[in-house]
Amino acid sequence: MPLVSFHDVEKTYRSLQGVDYPAVEHFSVEIEVGEFFCLLGPSGCGKTTVLKMLAGFEAPTAGQIVMDGRPVTGASRDRGVVFQGDDSLYGWLTAVENVEFGLRMRHVRKAERRERAMHYLELVGLMSQERKYPAELSGGMKQRIQIARVLANEPKMLLMDEPFAALDAQTRSLMQIELANIWQTTRTTVLFITHDIDEAVTLGKRIGVMRAGPRSQVKGVVEVALHGARSRTDDVFLQYYKHVYEMIRDEVAKSIARAGAP
Amino acid sequence: MIRGAGGAARRVWSVYGGYAIGFVSLFLIWQLASLYVVSSVLFPPPTVVFSKGLRLVRNGVLLEHLAASLQRILAGFIAGSLLGIPIGLAMGSFRPVRKLLEPYTEFLRFIPSVAMITVAVIWFGIGEGSKIFLIIYTTIFIVILNTAAGVSAIAPNKIRAAQSLGATRAQIFWHVALPATVPYILTGMRLAMANSFTTIVAAELIAANDGLGKMLWDGRLFMLVDEIFVSLVTLGLLGFVVDRMFRWSIYTFAGKYSPAT
Numbered sequence: 392m393p394l395v396s397f398h399d400v401e402k403t404y405r406s407l408q409g410v411d412y413p414a415v416e417h418f419s420v421e422i423e424v425g426e427f428f429c430l431l432g433p434s435g436c437g438k439t440t441v442l443k444m445l446a447g448f449e450a451p452t453a454g455q456i457v458m459d460g461r462p463v464t465g466a467s468r469d470r471g472v473v474f475q476g477d478d479s480l481y482g483w484l485t486a487v488e489n490v491e492f493g494l495r496m497r498h499v500r501k502a503e504r505r506e507r508a509m510h511y512l513e514l515v516g517l518m519s520q521e522r523k524y525p526a527e528l529s530g531g532m533k534q535r536i537q538i539a540r541v542l543a544n545e546p547k548m549l550l551m552d553e554p555f556a557a558l559d560a561q562t563r564s565l566m567q568i569e570l571a572n573i574w575q576t577t578r579t580t581v582l583f584i585t586h587d588i589d590e591a592v593t594l595g596k597r598i599g600v601m602r603a604g605p606r607s608q609v610k611g612v613v614e615v616a617l618h619g620a621r622s623r624t625d626d627v628f629l630q631y632y633k634h635v636y637e638m639i640r641d642e643v644a645k646s647i648a649r650a651g652a653p
Numbered sequence: 654m655i656r657g658a659g660g661a662a663r664r665v666w667s668v669y670g671g672y673a674i675g676f677v678s679l680f681l682i683w684q685l686a687s688l689y690v691v692s693s694v695l696f697p698p699p700t701v702v703f704s705k706g707l708r709l710v711r712n713g714v715l716l717e718h719l720a721a722s723l724q725r726i727l728a729g730f731i732a733g734s735l736l737g738i739p740i741g742l743a744m745g746s747f748r749p750v751r752k753l754l755e756p757y758t759e760f761l762r763f764i765p766s767v768a769m770i771t772v773a774v775i776w777f778g779i780g781e782g783s784k785i786f787l788i789i790y791t792t793i794f795i796v797i798l799n800t801a802a803g804v805s806a807i808a809p810n811k812i813r814a815a816q817s818l819g820a821t822r823a824q825i826f827w828h829v830a831l832p833a834t835v836p837y838i839l840t841g842m843r844l845a846m847a848n849s850f851t852t853i854v855a856a857e858l859i860a861a862n863d864g865l866g867k868m869l870w871d872g873r874l875f876m877l878v879d880e881i882f883v884s885l886v887t888l889g890l891l892g893f894v895v896d897r898m899f900r901w902s903i904y905t906f907a908g909k910y911s912p913a914t
Contacts, residue, residue: 468819
């Protein structure tokens with residue numbers, strides 16, 4: 392049984408002028424326990440809408456999202472979210488206090504939660520920065536805090552909304568390697584949203600390629616049969632890249648044509 | 654880095670040097686202007702004002718007035734903030750509360766507290782009651798508006814992150830919404846403090862038995878120009894010191910509550 396399944400999910404937004412915009416329609420996909428699932432699509436295709444619905448921040452207009460046999464009705468600590476920007480961090484708390492936030496909300500004793508927070512800070516490579524405030528840390532470090540904060544809360548699943556999109560290229564590829572390692576150790580189920588084919592092929596066990604919006608849905612799912620560390624220069628890697636690229640090329644073109652801008 | 658006595662002195666100078674020069678030049682220009690430009694008993698030079706001020710400090714008159722004004726400001730300011738913060742938080746958090754209370758705040762905040770002196774004196778007499786009422790009145794709306802604005806400026810992702818980390822609604826309020834609003838609350842309080850100075854002087858000018866405003870009024874009544882100037886300088890210095898203290902406490906206790914993140 393899959394951990395998460397989307398059944399014919401539809402989300403329509405209504406503008407202030409009363410015009411309906413169907414962002415996603417007949418969206419169906421299943422995510423298995425322990426898998427790293429990348430949802431890849433051109434900008435504006437409704438990837439983030441899918442994540443928001445699974446997180447429980449927004450309700451589907453139609454259809455159902457089921458996790459562990461129960462429909463998703465709201466946010467829950469079962470699904471930890473890593474956001475794209477850093478505005479979800481608490482600027483008045485230090486790095487370690489941010490990481491132990493979820494444990495504190497559950498009244499875990501101070502010594503224990505500090506120990507667990509430090510463990511996850513170490514896992515993301517931030518052990519000597521625990522007393523710094525988010526404003527004192529770089530973009531990459533802030534995303535590490537977000538990842539540690541979610542992992543320390545031990546959710547059943549990680550939802551990541553283009554977490555590295557705002558980072559510079561070097562930091563991004565470093566973070567991708569580290570995330571792959573973290574996933575290898577923790578084997579937490581991950582839904583990873585991205586528009587970057589390279590990132591999807593680097594990280595994903597399966598890649599769901601989305602159509603351009605409106606009425607977006609999954610065009611196809613690519614299973615990446617690469618094991619261990621992946622290298623961008625491998626022939627197999629490049630074959631997957633090419634395969635996914637061909638799937639998404641038309642969608643990107645459509646998306647650009649519909650937006651009416653280069 | 655090794656920082657010797659010279660380094661420390663340089664640091665003090667870089668922090669306070671500008672202020673020192675500014676204040677000295679202010680009094681120097683005043684001195685020159687009153688001696689050579691508008692040489693008149695109606696515009697005493699700072700030397701005269703300071704010696705008069707010193708005499709009023711020695712015989713206790715100045716401190717008595719100062720204490721009276723300061724007490725009123727603090728009582729009204731603290732009460733107004735204690736009322737304004739929860740109201741502002743409620744207005745920022747709950748739409749119905751905002752809709753319900755907005756007519757009050759949007760209507761009343763345009764009636765200046767100086768205009769309210771008239772009814773305040775009729776309702777509460779010329780004693781402490783009317784002054785404290787006026788300071789509460791002048792404080793509460795600024796604090797409410799800033800607090801409510803602070804709540805609505807919270808990044809939605811801060812709330813969402815807390816929800817998906819398992820926080821309850823009450824926990825989100827105490828651990829996310831409130832701390833995220835602190836810088837706005839403090840800014841509102843700082844602005845309210847500045848307004849309190851205006852209001853207290855106006856109120857004491859019209860109806861009071863003591864206070865810096867009363868001192869100003871008596872000075873006018875008995876043509877004691879020196880005393881008027883002592884009162885004015887005291888007000889300026891007091892405001893400056895109180896505002897600096899506020900800034901300092903915002904910086905030290907709430908520096909980490911920076912609105913940037």
